Amino acid sequence: MGAQLNKIFDNAMNSSLFKNKAVLQANFVPESIPHRDAQVEQVAGILVPILRSERPSNLFVYGKTGTGKTLSVQYVRQELQKKAVELGVDIRIEYINCKLKKVADTEYRILAALIQQMGGKVAETGLPTEQVYSKFIEMIDDKKQVVIIIFDEIDQIIKKISDDFLYSLTRLNSELSKAQICLIGISNDVTFLENIDPRVRSSLGEEEIVFPPYNALQLQDILNERCKLAFKDGVVDDGVISKCAAFAAREHGDARRALDLLRIAGELSEREGSAKIDLKYIDAANDKIEKDKIFDIVSTAPKQFQLILYSILKLTREKKIESIFTGDVFNYYQDLCKRTHNEILTQRRISDIIGETDMLGLTNANVISKGRHGRTKEIKLAFADHLLDKIESILIESLGL
DNA sequence: AGGTATTCACATGAAACTATTCTCTGAGTTAGG
């Protein structure tokens, strides 16, 4: 009996296609970054003065998601730190991801996170902003040093807070007597710089580096490299890699997406006991990614949001009539709320929520004018038909209908 | 027929309000010396 079980376990172990799955996960930092030599060099070139304890120029990095921005910057950071230890120079490079909600979506949460990372005592906040600032200054300014702060997804804080925050940071240098700080902003919104205070723009954008999207061939290289580490030999065909690359290239050359595809295709193959990764699993993986994304959004959305989405969904199904307008949704929604004893929000808010569904890609809502019959949004569901049932049941369950 | 004015049904903005969540403070409590 025990032997038999063991056999099963052994089989399970052996049938694994993976050598090291972590290689395909998002936070893996490889030893080399293919096709990003130029960018890495630029970044390094700009930051290198820190090794002489001089303040590097502020740097602004942008490019679409999955173009290796974060990776390259992190890589340079690591190398700089190694080198600094070697040379006995004291440097500090802090990294903050502004996208992680818990970490930072407030001026002082960011500062608090920074302070904490630098070994300061935990969130110190009485009269918020002011005090945290002085605490922060105090911490940095205790000795002569250059501190580099990396803000990943920096556009997020600007959206959440205002650009005052960045302005105060850039101005902070004048308040520091011994230390100096240098800011690095990473953003995937290229238009982001255009919408911020010119003063901030000029100081943050002292240097700029653009990360272009990878093309399909480059993606293949990247995938190939990771495959060697991630999978056992002979598991992955060339065809598989080029297909993953092609899929991701279509999505603005997103390497992260390509790696996800590969990993999930691997997992699917493995689950089905296949000895190789078959092309068909890539399509399945692609579906799965899309699906998971949508399901996740839908199931974690706030109640009112779900109510609206449910209303749109129901209207789409019941009415075979061409298009749905804001007013229709609002009416259905009101009934729905009455039936289910939910609070009814104003039309103003509903309008905004519909806008949100559009932003998240769940619907397409376009403002159209029906002439004499007013202006409104024309709303259509944006996901594939075969997901409708599943989404409906998610909503029904989550709303307790 | 061709031009102009209206008008609808919301969109879009700004400001104010509300409930809830954080964090800190300081009083009161507890335990150890």
Place this chain on the structure above:
DNA sequence: TAACTCAGAGAATAGTTTCATGTGAATACCTGT
């Protein structure tokens, strides 16, 4: 006496309401032929 807990206070946030203003084009209304 130091450490610890816990209620209350002040501030921040997210979500929403209220008030105000904007808007594209189908239609109603002219106008002169």
